[in-house]
Amino acid sequence: MLTEVTATRYVTPLREGGSLPGIVEADDLGTYVMKFTGAGQGRKTLVAEVVCGQLGRRLGLRVPELTGIQLDPVIGLGEPDQEVQELLKASGGLNLGMDYLPGSIGFDPLAYEVDPAEAGRIVWFDALINNVDRSWRNPNMLVWHGDVWLIDHGATMIWHHNWPGAAASAAKPYDASDHVLARFRPDIPAAAAELAPLVTEELLTEVAADVPDEWLVDEPGFATTDALRRAYVEALLPRAASIHARITLGEPTAPRPSRAPGWLTGRPDADEKEAGA
Numbered sequence: 001m002l003t004e005v006t007a008t009r010y011v012t013p014l015r016e017g018g019s020l021p022g023i024v025e026a027d028d029l030g031t032y033v034m035k036f037t038g039a040g041q042g043r044k045t046l047v048a049e050v051v052c053g054q055l056g057r058r059l060g061l062r063v064p065e066l067t068g069i070q071l072d073p074v075i076g077l078g079e080p081d082q083e084v085q086e087l088l089k090a091s092g093g094l095n096l097g098m099d100y101l102p103g104s105i106g107f108d109p110l111a112y113e114v115d116p117a118e119a120g121r122i123v124w125f126d127a128l129i130n131n132v133d134r135s136w137r138n139p140n141m142l143v144w145h146g147d148v149w150l151i152d153h154g155a156t157m158i159w160h161h162n163w164p165g166a167a168a169s170a171a172k173p174y175d176a177s178d179h180v181l182a183r184f185r186p187d188i189p190a191a192a193a194e195l196a197p198l199v200t201e202e203l204l205t206e207v208a209a210d211v212p213d214e215w216l217v218d219e220p221g222f223a224t225t226d227a228l229r230r231a232y233v234e235a236l237l238p239r240a241a242s243i244h245a246r247i248t249l250g251e252p253t254a255p256r257p258s259r260a261p262g263w264l265t266g267r268p269d270a271d272e273k274e275a276g277a
Protein backbone atom coordinates (compact mmCIF):
# COMPACT_ATOMS: atom_id res chain seq x y z
CA MET A 1 0.00 0.00 0.00
CA LEU A 2 1.13 3.51 -0.78
CA THR A 3 1.21 5.99 2.08
CA GLU A 4 -1.64 8.48 1.91
CA VAL A 5 -1.81 12.20 2.58
CA THR A 6 -4.50 14.85 2.02
CA ALA A 7 -3.98 17.85 -0.26
CA THR A 8 -4.27 21.17 1.56
CA ARG A 9 -3.33 23.68 -1.18
CA TYR A 10 -3.15 23.67 -4.95
CA VAL A 11 -0.02 25.67 -5.73
CA THR A 12 0.41 25.81 -9.50
CA PRO A 13 -0.07 23.77 -12.68
CA LEU A 14 2.94 22.22 -14.46
CA ARG A 15 2.17 23.27 -18.00
CA GLU A 16 4.99 21.25 -19.58
CA GLY A 17 3.14 18.03 -18.69
CA GLY A 18 0.50 16.87 -21.18
CA SER A 19 -1.78 15.63 -18.39
CA LEU A 20 -1.59 18.99 -16.57
CA PRO A 21 -0.06 17.72 -13.33
CA GLY A 22 0.00 20.25 -10.51
CA ILE A 23 2.16 21.09 -7.54
CA VAL A 24 0.23 20.65 -4.30
CA GLU A 25 0.97 20.90 -0.61
CA ALA A 26 -0.37 18.26 1.76
CA ASP A 27 -1.23 17.81 5.42
CA ASP A 28 2.15 16.16 6.13
CA LEU A 29 3.75 19.51 5.12
CA GLY A 30 5.14 17.80 2.00
CA THR A 31 5.12 19.24 -1.52
CA TYR A 32 4.10 16.89 -4.32
CA VAL A 33 3.66 16.72 -8.06
CA MET A 34 0.08 15.50 -8.30
CA LYS A 35 -1.33 13.45 -11.18
CA PHE A 36 -5.09 13.52 -11.39
CA THR A 37 -7.55 10.65 -11.85
CA GLY A 38 -9.76 13.05 -13.81
CA ALA A 39 -7.11 13.76 -16.47
CA GLY A 40 -7.97 12.71 -20.02
CA GLN A 41 -5.24 10.02 -20.03
CA GLY A 42 -7.35 7.96 -17.59
CA ARG A 43 -6.61 6.00 -14.46
CA LYS A 44 -4.46 3.37 -16.25
CA THR A 45 -1.77 6.03 -16.52
CA LEU A 46 -1.74 6.21 -12.71
CA VAL A 47 -1.65 2.41 -12.41
CA ALA A 48 1.40 2.40 -14.70
CA GLU A 49 3.05 5.14 -12.63
CA VAL A 50 2.65 3.05 -9.47
CA VAL A 51 3.66 -0.36 -10.89
CA CYS A 52 6.69 1.00 -12.78
CA GLY A 53 7.70 3.68 -10.30
CA GLN A 54 7.66 1.27 -7.37
CA LEU A 55 9.43 -1.40 -9.44
CA GLY A 56 12.16 1.09 -10.39
CA ARG A 57 12.61 2.11 -6.77
CA ARG A 58 12.84 -1.53 -5.65
CA LEU A 59 15.53 -2.11 -8.30
CA GLY A 60 17.57 0.75 -6.85
CA LEU A 61 16.88 3.27 -9.61
CA ARG A 62 16.28 6.87 -8.60
CA VAL A 63 12.52 7.50 -8.83
CA PRO A 64 11.01 10.09 -6.46
CA GLU A 65 8.84 8.58 -3.72
CA LEU A 66 5.19 7.98 -4.63
CA THR A 67 2.20 8.53 -2.36
CA GLY A 68 -1.59 8.55 -2.56
CA ILE A 69 -3.15 12.02 -2.25
CA GLN A 70 -6.75 12.53 -1.16
CA LEU A 71 -8.28 15.51 -2.89
CA ASP A 72 -11.33 17.52 -1.90
CA PRO A 73 -11.97 19.60 -5.05
CA VAL A 74 -13.00 22.47 -2.80
CA ILE A 75 -9.31 23.42 -2.42
CA GLY A 76 -9.34 24.56 -6.04
CA LEU A 77 -12.28 26.95 -5.70
CA GLY A 78 -10.03 30.00 -5.87
CA GLU A 79 -8.15 28.71 -8.89
CA PRO A 80 -8.69 31.18 -11.76
CA ASP A 81 -7.87 28.78 -14.62
CA GLN A 82 -10.99 26.99 -15.82
CA GLU A 83 -9.06 23.97 -17.14
CA VAL A 84 -7.50 23.45 -13.69
CA GLN A 85 -10.89 23.95 -11.97
CA GLU A 86 -12.45 21.25 -14.14
CA LEU A 87 -9.57 18.85 -13.58
CA LEU A 88 -9.84 19.26 -9.80
CA LYS A 89 -13.63 18.85 -9.91
CA ALA A 90 -13.26 15.60 -11.87
CA SER A 91 -10.61 14.24 -9.47
CA GLY A 92 -12.21 14.10 -6.03
CA GLY A 93 -10.88 11.16 -3.97
CA LEU A 94 -7.57 9.36 -4.37
CA ASN A 95 -4.95 10.71 -6.77
CA LEU A 96 -1.23 10.09 -7.22
CA GLY A 97 1.55 12.18 -5.74
CA MET A 98 5.26 12.14 -6.48
CA ASP A 99 7.73 13.78 -4.15
CA TYR A 100 8.54 17.20 -5.64
CA LEU A 101 12.26 17.69 -6.33
CA PRO A 102 12.82 21.41 -5.73
CA GLY A 103 15.41 23.00 -7.96
CA SER A 104 15.67 20.02 -10.31
CA ILE A 105 16.19 20.70 -14.01
CA GLY A 106 15.16 18.72 -17.07
CA PHE A 107 17.82 16.28 -18.31
CA ASP A 108 19.76 17.51 -21.35
CA PRO A 109 21.92 14.84 -23.05
CA LEU A 110 24.33 17.50 -24.28
CA ALA A 111 24.87 19.02 -20.87
CA TYR A 112 25.07 15.90 -18.72
CA GLU A 113 27.10 12.73 -19.15
CA VAL A 114 25.68 9.33 -18.09
CA ASP A 115 28.13 6.43 -17.73
CA PRO A 116 27.43 3.21 -19.69
CA ALA A 117 26.57 1.24 -16.53
CA GLU A 118 23.86 3.67 -15.42
CA ALA A 119 22.61 4.19 -18.98
CA GLY A 120 22.38 0.39 -19.30
CA ARG A 121 20.30 0.05 -16.13
CA ILE A 122 17.87 2.76 -17.24
CA VAL A 123 17.50 1.47 -20.83
CA TRP A 124 17.05 -2.11 -19.57
CA PHE A 125 14.40 -0.95 -17.10
CA ASP A 126 12.59 1.02 -19.82
CA ALA A 127 12.70 -2.05 -22.05
CA LEU A 128 11.21 -4.18 -19.27
CA ILE A 129 8.28 -1.81 -18.75
CA ASN A 130 8.06 -0.95 -22.45
CA ASN A 131 8.46 2.78 -21.80
CA VAL A 132 7.89 4.75 -25.01
CA ASP A 133 8.35 8.10 -23.30
CA ARG A 134 12.05 8.60 -22.61
CA SER A 135 13.19 9.93 -25.97
CA TRP A 136 15.54 12.83 -26.68
CA ARG A 137 12.42 14.87 -27.48
CA ASN A 138 10.90 14.19 -24.06
CA PRO A 139 13.50 12.66 -21.71
CA ASN A 140 11.26 12.51 -18.61
CA MET A 141 14.37 12.60 -16.45
CA LEU A 142 15.39 15.29 -14.00
CA VAL A 143 18.83 16.22 -12.71
CA TRP A 144 18.75 16.93 -9.00
CA HIS A 145 21.75 17.35 -6.70
CA GLY A 146 23.96 16.10 -9.53
CA ASP A 147 22.06 12.83 -10.08
CA VAL A 148 19.61 11.68 -12.72
CA TRP A 149 16.05 10.93 -11.50
CA LEU A 150 13.39 9.08 -13.49
CA ILE A 151 9.86 10.49 -13.70
CA ASP A 152 6.70 9.92 -15.72
CA HIS A 153 6.04 6.21 -16.19
CA GLY A 154 2.48 6.69 -17.45
CA ALA A 155 3.17 5.64 -21.06
CA THR A 156 4.39 2.11 -20.35
CA MET A 157 3.11 -1.49 -20.41
CA ILE A 158 1.04 -1.01 -23.56
CA TRP A 159 -0.35 -4.51 -22.94
CA HIS A 160 -2.59 -3.25 -20.13
CA HIS A 161 -4.75 -1.54 -22.75
CA ASN A 162 -5.62 -4.91 -24.31
CA TRP A 163 -5.41 -7.75 -21.80
CA PRO A 164 -6.46 -10.60 -24.14
CA GLY A 165 -3.35 -9.89 -26.25
CA ALA A 166 -1.09 -9.10 -23.28
CA ALA A 167 1.19 -12.16 -23.40
CA ALA A 168 1.94 -11.67 -27.10
CA SER A 169 2.44 -7.93 -26.65
CA ALA A 170 4.82 -8.37 -23.68
CA ALA A 171 6.87 -10.84 -25.73
CA LYS A 172 7.65 -8.17 -28.34
CA PRO A 173 11.07 -6.49 -28.72
CA TYR A 174 11.94 -2.98 -27.50
CA ASP A 175 13.22 -0.38 -29.92
CA ALA A 176 15.54 1.91 -27.95
CA SER A 177 17.02 3.76 -30.94
CA ASP A 178 15.11 6.91 -29.95
CA HIS A 179 15.93 6.55 -26.25
CA VAL A 180 17.60 9.64 -24.78
CA LEU A 181 20.41 7.46 -23.37
CA ALA A 182 21.05 5.39 -26.53
CA ARG A 183 24.09 7.54 -27.33
CA PHE A 184 25.79 6.85 -23.99
CA ARG A 185 26.72 3.25 -24.98
CA PRO A 186 24.37 1.61 -22.46
CA ASP A 187 25.81 -1.63 -21.09
CA ILE A 188 22.71 -3.79 -21.46
CA PRO A 189 24.30 -7.20 -20.67
CA ALA A 190 25.70 -5.91 -17.36
CA ALA A 191 22.37 -4.29 -16.44
CA ALA A 192 20.43 -7.47 -17.28
CA ALA A 193 22.84 -9.60 -15.24
CA GLU A 194 22.43 -7.29 -12.26
CA LEU A 195 18.73 -6.45 -12.41
CA ALA A 196 16.87 -9.35 -14.06
CA PRO A 197 17.46 -11.76 -11.12
CA LEU A 198 15.91 -9.17 -8.77
CA VAL A 199 12.62 -9.12 -10.71
CA THR A 200 11.03 -12.08 -8.96
CA GLU A 201 7.39 -13.09 -8.76
CA GLU A 202 7.43 -12.02 -5.12
CA LEU A 203 8.80 -8.55 -5.89
CA LEU A 204 6.30 -7.98 -8.71
CA THR A 205 3.44 -9.16 -6.49
CA GLU A 206 4.47 -6.65 -3.83
CA VAL A 207 4.71 -3.86 -6.38
CA ALA A 208 1.27 -4.67 -7.84
CA ALA A 209 -0.15 -4.69 -4.30
CA ASP A 210 0.76 -0.99 -4.04
CA VAL A 211 -1.82 -0.06 -6.70
CA PRO A 212 -4.98 1.24 -4.99
CA ASP A 213 -8.10 -0.90 -5.52
CA GLU A 214 -10.14 2.05 -6.79
CA TRP A 215 -7.93 2.32 -9.92
CA LEU A 216 -8.31 -1.39 -10.71
CA VAL A 217 -12.03 -2.10 -10.23
CA ASP A 218 -14.35 -2.96 -13.12
CA GLU A 219 -11.68 -3.98 -15.62
CA PRO A 220 -13.46 -6.18 -18.19
CA GLY A 221 -12.42 -9.84 -17.94
CA PHE A 222 -11.28 -9.66 -14.30
CA ALA A 223 -13.54 -10.76 -11.44
CA THR A 224 -11.36 -9.22 -8.73
CA THR A 225 -8.74 -6.52 -8.41
CA ASP A 226 -6.23 -9.15 -7.26
CA ALA A 227 -6.79 -11.09 -10.50
CA LEU A 228 -5.90 -7.93 -12.39
CA ARG A 229 -2.82 -7.37 -10.20
CA ARG A 230 -1.78 -10.92 -11.08
CA ALA A 231 -1.98 -10.05 -14.80
CA TYR A 232 0.61 -7.29 -14.32
CA VAL A 233 2.92 -9.81 -12.62
CA GLU A 234 2.44 -12.38 -15.40
CA ALA A 235 3.26 -9.91 -18.15
CA LEU A 236 6.43 -8.55 -16.52
CA LEU A 237 7.93 -11.75 -15.09
CA PRO A 238 8.83 -13.54 -18.36
CA ARG A 239 9.81 -10.24 -19.98
CA ALA A 240 12.41 -9.59 -17.23
CA ALA A 241 14.19 -12.85 -18.04
CA SER A 242 14.46 -12.30 -21.76
CA ILE A 243 14.06 -8.67 -22.86
CA HIS A 244 17.82 -7.91 -22.90
CA ALA A 245 18.15 -10.01 -26.07
CA ARG A 246 15.40 -8.03 -27.83
CA ILE A 247 16.56 -4.44 -27.32
CA THR A 248 17.47 -2.54 -30.50
CA LEU A 249 19.83 0.37 -29.91
CA GLY A 250 20.48 1.34 -33.54
CA GLU A 251 23.57 3.20 -34.68
CA PRO A 252 24.99 5.74 -32.21
CA THR A 253 23.34 8.99 -33.31
CA ALA A 254 24.99 12.32 -33.85
CA PRO A 255 24.35 14.82 -31.07
CA ARG A 256 20.90 16.34 -31.42
CA PRO A 257 20.40 20.08 -31.16
CA SER A 258 20.17 21.11 -27.54
CA ARG A 259 17.40 23.33 -26.32
CA ALA A 260 19.71 24.66 -23.63
CA PRO A 261 21.62 27.86 -24.39
CA GLY A 262 25.36 27.65 -25.03
CA TRP A 263 26.26 29.46 -21.79
CA LEU A 264 24.61 26.58 -19.88
CA THR A 265 26.01 23.65 -21.84
CA GLY A 266 29.50 25.10 -22.26
CA ARG A 267 29.14 24.66 -26.04
CA PRO A 268 28.18 27.39 -28.49
CA ASP A 269 24.53 27.04 -29.51
CA ALA A 270 23.23 27.36 -33.07
CA ASP A 271 22.58 31.11 -32.88
CA GLU A 272 26.03 31.82 -31.47
CA LYS A 273 27.66 29.70 -34.21
CA GLU A 274 25.75 31.60 -36.90
CA ALA A 275 26.66 34.91 -35.35
CA GLY A 276 30.33 33.91 -35.25
CA ALA A 277 30.38 32.53 -38.83
Ligand SMILES: Nc1ncnc2c1ncn2[C@@H]1O[C@H](COP(=O)(O)OP(=O)(O)OP(=O)(O)O)[C@@H](O)[C@H]1O
Binds near residue numbers: 064098152154
Ligand atom coordinates in the same frame (compact mmCIF):
# COMPACT_ATOMS: atom_id res chain seq x y z
N1 LIG B 1 8.99 14.98 -8.96
C1 LIG B 1 9.14 16.10 -9.67
N2 LIG B 1 9.87 17.13 -9.18
C2 LIG B 1 10.02 18.29 -9.89
N3 LIG B 1 9.47 18.50 -11.09
C3 LIG B 1 8.73 17.52 -11.63
C4 LIG B 1 8.54 16.27 -10.95
N4 LIG B 1 7.74 15.48 -11.71
C5 LIG B 1 7.45 16.20 -12.81
N5 LIG B 1 8.04 17.43 -12.77
C6 LIG B 1 7.95 18.47 -13.81
O1 LIG B 1 6.67 18.41 -14.39
C7 LIG B 1 6.75 18.09 -15.78
C8 LIG B 1 5.60 17.20 -16.16
O2 LIG B 1 5.67 15.98 -15.45
P1 LIG B 1 5.37 14.60 -16.17
O3 LIG B 1 6.28 14.43 -17.32
O4 LIG B 1 5.40 13.55 -15.14
O5 LIG B 1 3.87 14.89 -16.65
P2 LIG B 1 3.02 14.28 -17.86
O6 LIG B 1 1.73 15.02 -17.89
O7 LIG B 1 2.98 12.81 -17.73
O8 LIG B 1 3.90 14.70 -19.07
P3 LIG B 1 4.01 14.21 -20.58
O9 LIG B 1 3.57 15.39 -21.36
O10 LIG B 1 5.48 13.93 -20.70
O11 LIG B 1 3.17 12.99 -20.72
C9 LIG B 1 8.14 17.47 -15.96
O12 LIG B 1 8.63 17.64 -17.25
C10 LIG B 1 8.94 18.24 -14.92
O13 LIG B 1 9.34 19.49 -15.43
Ligand SMILES: [Mg+2]
Binds near residue numbers: 138152
Ligand atom coordinates in the same frame (compact mmCIF):
# COMPACT_ATOMS: atom_id res chain seq x y z
MG1 LIG C 1 6.53 13.94 -19.08
